[in-house]
Amino acid sequence: MGSKTVKARTLKGFRDYLPAADIPRQGMLRRITKVFEGFGFGPLTTPAIEYSEVLLGKYGDEGDKLLYRFDDNGGRDVALRYDLTVPLARVVAQHRPTAPFRRYQIAPVWRAERPQRGRFREFMQCDVDIVGEASMRADAECMMVGLAVLQALEVPGYVMRVNNRKILDGMMERVGATGDDKFAVLRGVDKLPKIGKDGVVAELLTETSLDEAAIGRLFEVLERPVGNIDELEQLTEMFGDTGKAGVAELSELLRIVEAAGYSGQVEVDLSIARGLDYYTGTIYETFVLEREGYGSVMSGGRYDDLLGMFLKESVPAVGISLGVDRLLSVLEDLGLVKPQESVADVYIALVDDEGFGEMAAMARQLREAGLNVEQSLKVRKLGKQFKAAHNRGIRYVLLAGSDERAAQTVSLKDMDTGDQVSIAAGEAAAWLTERTRP
Amino acid sequence: MGSKTVKARTLKGFRDYLPAADIPRQGMLRRITKVFEGFGFGPLTTPAIEYSEVLLGKYGDEGDKLLYRFDDNGGRDVALRYDLTVPLARVVAQHRPTAPFRRYQIAPVWRAERPQRGRFREFMQCDVDIVGEASMRADAECMMVGLAVLQALEVPGYVMRVNNRKILDGMMERVGATGDDKFAVLRGVDKLPKIGKDGVVAELLTETSLDEAAIGRLFEVLERPVGNIDELEQLTEMFGDTGKAGVAELSELLRIVEAAGYSGQVEVDLSIARGLDYYTGTIYETFVLEREGYGSVMSGGRYDDLLGMFLKESVPAVGISLGVDRLLSVLEDLGLVKPQESVADVYIALVDDEGFGEMAAMARQLREAGLNVEQSLKVRKLGKQFKAAHNRGIRYVLLAGSDERAAQTVSLKDMDTGDQVSIAAGEAAAWLTERTRP
Numbered sequence: 056m057g058s059k060t061v062k063a064r065t066l067k068g069f070r071d072y073l074p075a076a077d078i079p080r081q082g083m084l085r086r087i088t089k090v091f092e093g094f095g096f097g098p099l100t101t102p103a104i105e106y107s108e109v110l111l112g113k114y115g116d117e118g119d120k121l122l123y124r125f126d127d128n129g130g131r132d133v134a135l136r137y138d139l140t141v142p143l144a145r146v147v148a149q150h151r152p153t154a155p156f157r158r159y160q161i162a163p164v165w166r167a168e169r170p171q172r173g174r175f176r177e178f179m180q181c182d183v184d185i186v187g188e189a190s191m192r193a194d195a196e197c198m199m200v201g202l203a204v205l206q207a208l209e210v211p212g213y214v215m216r217v218n219n220r221k222i223l224d225g226m227m228e229r230v231g232a233t234g235d236d237k238f239a240v241l242r243g244v245d246k247l248p249k250i251g252k253d254g255v256v257a258e259l260l261t262e263t264s265l266d267e268a269a270i271g272r273l274f275e276v277l278e279r280p281v282g283n284i285d286e287l288e289q290l291t292e293m294f295g296d297t298g299k300a301g302v303a304e305l306s307e308l309l310r311i312v313e314a315a316g317y318s319g320q321v322e323v324d325l326s327i328a329r330g331l332d333y334y335t336g337t338i339y340e341t342f343v344l345e346r347e348g349y350g351s352v353m354s355g356g357r358y359d360d361l362l363g364m365f366l367k368e369s370v371p372a373v374g375i376s377l378g379v380d381r382l383l384s385v386l387e388d389l390g391l392v393k394p395q396e397s398v399a400d401v402y403i404a405l406v407d408d409e410g411f412g413e414m415a416a417m418a419r420q421l422r423e424a425g426l427n428v429e430q431s432l433k434v435r436k437l438g439k440q441f442k443a444a445h446n447r448g449i450r451y452v453l454l455a456g457s458d459e460r461a462a463q464t465v466s467l468k469d470m471d472t473g474d475q476v477s478i479a480a481g482e483a484a485a486w487l488t489e490r491t492r493p
Numbered sequence: 494m495g496s497k498t499v500k501a502r503t504l505k506g507f508r509d510y511l512p513a514a515d516i517p518r519q520g521m522l523r524r525i526t527k528v529f530e531g532f533g534f535g536p537l538t539t540p541a542i543e544y545s546e547v548l549l550g551k552y553g554d555e556g557d558k559l560l561y562r563f564d565d566n567g568g569r570d571v572a573l574r575y576d577l578t579v580p581l582a583r584v585v586a587q588h589r590p591t592a593p594f595r596r597y598q599i600a601p602v603w604r605a606e607r608p609q610r611g612r613f614r615e616f617m618q619c620d621v622d623i624v625g626e627a628s629m630r631a632d633a634e635c636m637m638v639g640l641a642v643l644q645a646l647e648v649p650g651y652v653m654r655v656n657n658r659k660i661l662d663g664m665m666e667r668v669g670a671t672g673d674d675k676f677a678v679l680r681g682v683d684k685l686p687k688i689g690k691d692g693v694v695a696e697l698l699t700e701t702s703l704d705e706a707a708i709g710r711l712f713e714v715l716e717r718p719v720g721n722i723d724e725l726e727q728l729t730e731m732f733g734d735t736g737k738a739g740v741a742e743l744s745e746l747l748r749i750v751e752a753a754g755y756s757g758q759v760e761v762d763l764s765i766a767r768g769l770d771y772y773t774g775t776i777y778e779t780f781v782l783e784r785e786g787y788g789s790v791m792s793g794g795r796y797d798d799l800l801g802m803f804l805k806e807s808v809p810a811v812g813i814s815l816g817v818d819r820l821l822s823v824l825e826d827l828g829l830v831k832p833q834e835s836v837a838d839v840y841i842a843l844v845d846d847e848g849f850g851e852m853a854a855m856a857r858q859l860r861e862a863g864l865n866v867e868q869s870l871k872v873r874k875l876g877k878q879f880k881a882a883h884n885r886g887i888r889y890v891l892l893a894g895s896d897e898r899a900a901q902t903v904s905l906k907d908m909d910t911g912d913q914v915s916i917a918a919g920e921a922a923a924w925l926t927e928r929t930r931p
Contacts (some may be wrong), residue, residue, distance in 0.1 A: 061546050063586035063803040066571065069542065071584050074535030074596055081536045093860040095837040095867025097512030098519045102615050103541065103573075103601060104507065104561070108499050123542070125563030128605040133504065135541075146509050148501035155870065158512055163541060167566040177540050185870075192849065192870040199853075203860070314850035315857065365501040399533040411630065412752035415637075419753065422531040422641070429533025432593065432623075432630040 068176030075394035087181050090204045091159040096183050099158040101142040107132040113141045115332040121166045135165040139182040147186050148365030154187025184374030194337040195311035197375040201353050202317050212344035216324035219305045220334050225298015230269040239263045245328040281323040284309050333358040343385045352382040399429040400491040402444035404454040424484035445470040506614030513832035525619050528642045529597035534621050537596040539580040545570040551579045553770040559604045573603040577620040585624050586803030592625025622812030632775040633749035635813040639791050640755050650782035654762035657743045658772050663736015664714050668707040677701045683766040719761040722747050771796040784823045791815040837867040838929040840882035842892040862922035883908040
């Protein structure tokens, strides 16, 4: 081994979650998993590393540049996954599971983006997708899973903004935007909530060949009220066939979501464009109302053409993706997620070295009853051991000196109240379970 | 988007876990997490990518070559983590958490090794470590966590083979091996179970400067019975100070483990050497008896010098690592882990399109009672829907035609027995919970 000291540091845009931050985070991931499985989605695990050609050309030129791409030790051109959607498409093309294929995946993805608040170069995505089902019921189910997750996580105020790529295509037709102009208009529309109408108009005038009249026709659509299904459906008159189809899909989707009682947090927003190239129909983004500046915490949509990049046939697909690390940043910022230093329900203090074996046996007994138990490995002053437990938020301390061990009793101290009781050793598991497992 | 079809494939040494394989695997990971937290270990999450200098020089020359190392988009020399131990050492040096620092981490690691049965280039490691505690009680606790995990996973016959690097150092002193000879002897000893005494002797004669007399002195130690603590302690006479210290540590460790009732699956094996460079004391490897050929499924040890590579002080540390993907391969091979196609407890069939909304509301009600529910998104012949549920191992199917919906009743079919009952819709959650949640 070398003798030079290496500086201990993480790469910019990457972070460690120490236990105090990771305990609530893992708790969130468990609750998310429970909701996903509650909807009957099964887990999928795919490699972090894919052939580059599997990932390239799916996320737009911008996305391709953000890939962590390299030659592996065998000279293969590989890249770290950028999302969980393209690997899913690859899996479906490779393994051909029975349709509809419903899976969830909870795994990190990597993007070499400029780091900023709430944005990391490595972040955990939690995705559910349904592959092989074309009806809006699949879009609705993915939306509802997402909304059920935010509900389970007790996220305070949030809104899911929904649109349809076909409506955006209808807008392009309406203003006569083609080729590069089309992407410039999409980018402009996407920025509307951030830079406002004047900003977007200025940008479109300089960056596209559209004139003021064309841009006016764009805003006629964008400024139409779409607060309910009736208003939305009145948009139809403004569009050709593609735009009409988009309006029909979106209103069907809203009807399903409403019937299932989830419409309260859903609103139509014609400026939602989604950055990724592969969307073809429904698209949605979700914002925590008090922290919209963090960007969307959960988004997705329908991508009926993506499978066609791996197969010679078209396979419909739709999904949603929760960025749990960004959501966690938001909730921390709102003071709704607090550090938790320990997972232990009880701390077993060590009074004397002779007692170690018996305390280890006691720890085993408590664990078998389902309790989380940290056993002190060292004799220290009792006050210090109590303090160590208390500082780490472990409410109960169990201890037994030689007299207690001889009498087969233990002391249990409640660090919140300061109360201490002495009970039979055999009763400790029940005593603690009653107080820590609601 | 491009129009060329890309071949859907995974890299050699990497694999997808589709739901049928991933459902039991995720179940294993949850049980492992429960045991880790049962011992009071909290979670830690670290980045997949580290500065290369953080990882280099920790795993020996062989290990360095197996790193997935590349220049990132900003030209930084980075590498994917090779294990979870070195990132832990980096974390402790960087964040200086209060000692003893007890953490678990469950995360994939990457090694560009030649793939073989049960060995992958990406595999999930499940580690617990205690940093900042020098006593053998910490070594014992890590061993016991590991043994408790195998017990919780109902792994059939297994043995944890324990040794101490200081005993190996004592052997080196005894045979006069220094420099490169030392590593050659370690490698030879490590191969003893595979190639036998004759093979090792032949290898050492060609690859080292040791003569037959020296090699004989090595085998005098290796062939001594060490089946109990007394026999182990009698080894002391064969060693100088370092070897003596190793024997003392190992016998102390065994006494603790025995007192806690875990000694049945533990044996001393002086040929255990562990491939990684950083171990300094206790080392252990664990084998499933009926499938030893897969190699160790759980291993670890004490690495008191590793932290010194990041800090100017020495910090004691010990840990254990379970290779859950290899263990899963072993259990699959033994027929003890079977594919499970779905996580759903109940499948809600769709009788007619008009019923979709009411069935969605029923699904929501069942989910709120904690059940995992897959709702059919499509009207198909009932026989087909029953078959779809049955093929995927979902035992119960719930359905309601228009008459039943009018009467607020549902039918519940048990796909195992073929029995079908009609009950009040409001009773369905209780009926199903009783049958699916033991």
